[in-house]
Amino acid sequence: MRKSLLSLVLAMVAGSGWLAPPAADAAQPLHPRAVCGTPAHGSAACHAKVMVDASGAVPASTTPAASALSPAQLQDAYKLTGLASGGKTVAIVDAYGYPGLESDLATYRSYWGLPACTSASGCLKVIDQNGGTSYPRMDVGWAGEQALDVDAVSAICPDCKIVVVQAKTASFANLGAAVNTAAKIPGVVAISNSYGSNGDASDATYGSSYNHPGIAITASTGDNGYQGGSYPASSTYTTAVGGTSLDKDSSARGWREAAWSGAGSGCSTYNAQPAFQSTTVTGCAKRAMADVSAAADPGHGGMAVYYPTSRSTSTWAQVGGTSESSPIIASVYALGSNSLAGYPNAVPYAHTASLFDVTSGSNGTCPTTQWCNARTGWDGPTGLGTPNGAGAF
Numbered sequence: 001m002r003k004s005l006l007s008l009v010l011a012m013v014a015g016s017g018w019l020a021p022p023a024a025d026a027a028q029p030l031h032p033r034a035v036c037g038t039p040a041h042g043s044a045a046c047h048a049k050v051m052v053d054a055s056g057a058v059p060a061s062t063t064p065a066a067s068a069l070s071p072a073q074l075q076d077a078y079k080l081t082g083l084a085s086g087g088k089t090v091a092i093v094d095a096y097g098y099p100g101l102e103s104d105l106a107t108y109r110s111y112w113g114l115p116a117c118t119s120a121s122g123c124l125k126v127i128d129q130n131g132g133t134s135y136p137r138m139d140v141g142w143a144g145e146q147a148l149d150v151d152a153v154s155a156i157c158p159d160c161k162i163v164v165v166q167a168k169t170a171s172f173a174n175l176g177a178a179v180n181t182a183a184k185i186p187g188v189v190a191i192s193n194s195y196g197s198n199g200d201a202s203d204a205t206y207g208s209s210y211n212h213p214g215i216a217i218t219a220s221t222g223d224n225g226y227q228g229g230s231y232p233a234s235s236t237y238t239t240a241v242g243g244t245s246l247d248k249d250s251s252a253r254g255w256r257e258a259a260w261s262g263a264g265s266g267c268s269t270y271n272a273q274p275a276f277q278s279t280t281v282t283g284c285a286k287r288a289m290a291d292v293s294a295a296a297d298p299g300h301g302g303m304a305v306y307y308p309t310s311r312s313t314s315t316w317a318q319v320g321g322t323s324e325s326s327p328i329i330a331s332v333y334a335l336g337s338n339s340l341a342g343y344p345n346a347v348p349y350a351h352t353a354s355l356f357d358v359t360s361g362s363n364g365t366c367p368t369t370q371w372c373n374a375r376t377g378w379d380g381p382t383g384l385g386t387p388n389g390a391g392a393f
Contacts, residue, residue: 030051030052030053030059030299030318031051031052031299032049032050032051032052032298032299032302032320032321033049033050033051033052033056034048034049034223034321035048035049035050035141035142035144035145035319035321035323036048036141036142036145036170036195037141038198039170039197039198042171042172042173043169043170043171043172043197044095044170044171044172044175044195044196044197044231045170045195045196045198046094046095046141046142046145046170046194046195046323047194047195047196047220047222047223047264047321047322047323047326048144048145048148048194048319048320048321048323048324049223049262049298049302049319049320049321049323050144050298050307050317050318050319051065051298051299051302051317051318051319057309058307058309058315058317059315060309060315061315061316061317062315062316063316064111064304064316064318065304065316065318067299067302067318068302068303068304068305068316068317068318069246069295069301069302069303069304070112070155070303070304071112071114071154071155071156071158072112073248074155074156074295074303074328075155075156076254076255077246077253077254077255077257077295078156078294078328078332078356078386078387078388078389079387079388079389080156080332080335080387080389080390083157083335083389083390084157084158084159084335085157085159085160085334085335086159087159087160087161087187088157088160088161088187088189088190088334089160089161089162089163089185089187089188089189089334090153090157090160090161090162090163090188090189090190090191090192090327090330090331090334091162091163091164091165091182091183091185091188091190091191091192092146092149092150092153092162092163092164092165092191092192092194092327093165093167093175093178093179093182093191093192093193094142094145094146094149094164094165094166094167094178094194094195095136095139095142095166095167095168095169095170095174095175095195096136096137096138096139096142096143096166096167096168096169096170097135097136097137097138097139097143097166098138098142098143098146098147098164098166098308099135099138099311100143100308100311100312100314101126101143101146101147101150101164102118102119102124102126104147104306104307104308104314105117105124105147105150105151105154105306106118107306107314108147108150108151108154108305108306109154109158111306112154112155114154114155114158115158115159117154117161117162122161123161123162124150124161124162124163124164125161125162125163125164125185126163126164126166127163127164127165127166127181128165128166128168129165129166129167129168129174129175129177129178129181130177130181131181131184135166136166136167136168136169138311140308140309140310140311142170143308144305144307144308144317144319145194145195145323146164146166147305147306147307147308147314147319148194148303148305148307148319148321148323148324148327149164149192149194149323149326149327150162150164150327151303151304151305151306152303152324152327152328152331153192153327153330153331155303155328155331156327156328156331156332156335157331157332157334157335160331160334161187163182163185163188165178165179165181165182166178170195172197172201172206172209172231175193175195175209176206176208176209176210177209179191179193179209179210179212179217180209183212183215188215189215189216189333189334189340190215190216190217190218190330190331190333190334190344191212191215191216191217191218191330192218192326192327192329192330193210193217193218193219193220193232193238193326194220194321194322194323194324194326194327195219195220195323196219196220196221196222196230196231196232196233196264197230197231197232198230199227199228199229199230199231200228200229200230200231200234200266200268200269200270200271201229201231201232201234201270202231202270202271203235203236203237203270203271203272204270206231206232206235207235207236207237207271209232210232210235210237210238211237212237213341213342213343214340214341214342214344215340215344216239216330216333216340216344216345216347216393217232217235217237217238217239217344217345218238218239218241218326218327218329218330218333219232219233219235219238219239219240219241219326220233220241220264220321220322220323220325220326221233221240221241221242221243221263221264221265221289221290221322222263222264222322223243223262223263223264223296223321223322223323224262224264225261225262225263225264225265225363225364225372226264226265226266226363226364226365226366226371226372226380226381227264227265227266227364228266228267228269229266229267229268229269229270229271229287229289230264230266230289233264233289233290234266234268234270234271234287234289235271235287236271236272236274236287236343237343237345238345239291239292239329239333239344239345239348240289240290240291240345240383241290241291241292241293241294241322241325241326241328241329241383242259242260242263242264242265242289242290242292242293242296242322242325242380242381242382242383243259243260243262243263243264243293243294243295243296243297243320243321243322243324243325243381243382244257244258244259244260244263244293244294244295244296244297244301244325244358244361244381244382244386245257245258245259245260245261245295245296245297245300245301245361246295246297246300246301247300247301253356257295257356257358257386258358258360258361258374259293259358259360259361259362259363259373259374259379259381259382260296260297260300260301260361260363260381261297261361261362261363261364262296262297262321262322262363263290263293263296263322263363263381263382264289264290264322264363265289265290265363265366265371265372265379265380265381266288266289266371266380267282267283267284267285267286267287267288267289267371268284268286268287268288268289269286270286271286271287272286272287273285273286273287273288274287274343274345274346275346276345276346276349276350277349281370281377281378282370282378282380283368283370283371284371288378288380289380289383290380290381290382290383291345291348291349291383291384292329292348292355292382292383292384292385292386292387292392293325293329293358293381293382293383293385293386294324294325294328294329294386294387295320295324295325295328295386296320296321296322296323296324296325297320298318298319298320298321299318299320301320301324302318302319302320302324303318303319303320303324304316304317304318305317305318305319307319328387329387329393332387332390332393333393335390335393336390336391336392336393337390337391338351338391338392338393344393347392347393348383348384348392348393349384351391351392351393352384352385352392353391353392354387354388354389354390354391354392355384355385355386355387355388355392356385356386356387356388357376357377357384357385358374358379358381358382358385358386359374359375359376360374361373361374361381361382362374362381363380363381366380
C-alpha cells in the first residue's frame with residue numbers, strides 16, 4: 001500500500017514538471033584537452049588544447065562553433081584588419097606528418113573567404129626536416145597542432161606564404177634540424193615553434209638551432225601556468241609568447257583581455273638575460289619569459305580550426321593553448337615594418353606603445369608577484385602585452 005501511494009505521489013509530481021529530468025539530448029559543456037602528451041627527456045610536447053566532450057572526443061561538426069574566433073575577429077581584436085605582408089613567408093616547425101594538411105587548409109580558407117593557398121601556386125610548401133618530401137608518419141595530436149598553426153597564420157596574415165617543416169619525431173635533435181632547414185628558405189621572416197620541453201633547457205645544448213639573426217623565432221611558453229622556464233621559449237634567441245583570455249565586450253577596443261591561467265611563465269635557470277630585459281623589471285637573474293602574448297585560452301579565445309581527428313577524417317573544432325599565440329605573433333612579425341636585423345625578440349621592447357598592456361589575471365602562485373600576475377608593464381604570463389596593430393613588430 002505504501003509503495004502504491006509513493007508511486008502515485010511521484011507520478012503526480014513528475015506530471016507537474018517539478019521532477020522533470022533534463023532532455024536526453026541537452027548539449028553537454030565542452031572542456032579543453034591537451035593535444036599532445038607529456039614529452040620524454042630530450043623531446044618536446046606541442047602546446048595546443050582542443051575543446052572536447054565528456055568522452056574526450058572532438059565533436060563532429062560541419063560548421064565552426066559560435067564561440068570559436070574567426071579570422072575577422074582575431075584581426076579586429078589586434079587591430080590588424082586591412083594589413084598585408086606583401087607576400088612574406090612564415091614557417092611552421094612541428095613534428096610528424098599530416099597527409100591532409102593541404103586539403104584541410106583549403107577547407108578553412110574557403111569557409112572564411114580567404115584567398116587560396118596551395119602548393120601548386122607556391123603559397124604553401126610542406127617539407128621534411130631535411131628539406132625534402134620524405135614525410136614522417138602521422139601522429140594525430142601533432143597533426144592537430146599543425147592544423148592550428150597554419151590556420152592561425154592564415155587568419156592573421158592571409159597574404160603570407162606558409163612553409164611547414166615536419167620533423168621526423170618530437171626530439172629536440174629533429175625539431176632543431178627542422179628549424180635550421182626553415183631558416184635557410186629564402187623569404188622566411190618568422191618561424192613559429194608551438195612546442196616546448198617539460199622544464200628548462202640550455203642554449204649551450206640546443207641554442208644553435210634557434211640562433212638565426214634577422215628571423216623572428218617565436219616559441220610558446222606552455223599551457224600549465226607558472227612552472228619556470230620551458231625551452232625553446234626560455235632561449236635567449238627566441239620571442240617567448242605567452243597567452244591570454246580574449247572575449248568580445250562593449251569597450252572602445254571591443255575586446256577585453258586578461259592573463260590566461262594556463263599561460264606558461266618563469267625564469268630560465270640556464271640562459272643569459274638578454275640586453276633588452278633587466279632584473280629590476282622581471283625579477284629574474286637570467287632570461288625571463290614571456291616577451292609578448294596573444295589569445296590562447298581555448299574556451300575564451302580559442303580559434304575555429306578545421307581539425308584532423310584521424311588520417312582520413314577532419315571536423316571543425318575550437319582550439320587554443322599557447323600553440324595558438326605563437327603563430328599569431330609570428331604572423332604579426334610578417335605584417336610589421338620594423339627592421340628584423342639582429343634578434344627580433346628585442347623589437348617589441350622598443351615599441352611598447354603599439355601593444356595592449358594586459359593588466360589583470362594570473363597563472364598561479366609564485367614567489368615574485370610579476371612572475372605569475374598580470375600588471376602594468378611587463379609580467380610573466382603576458383610579457384609586454386598583445387598586438388595593437390603591427391607597430392611593435
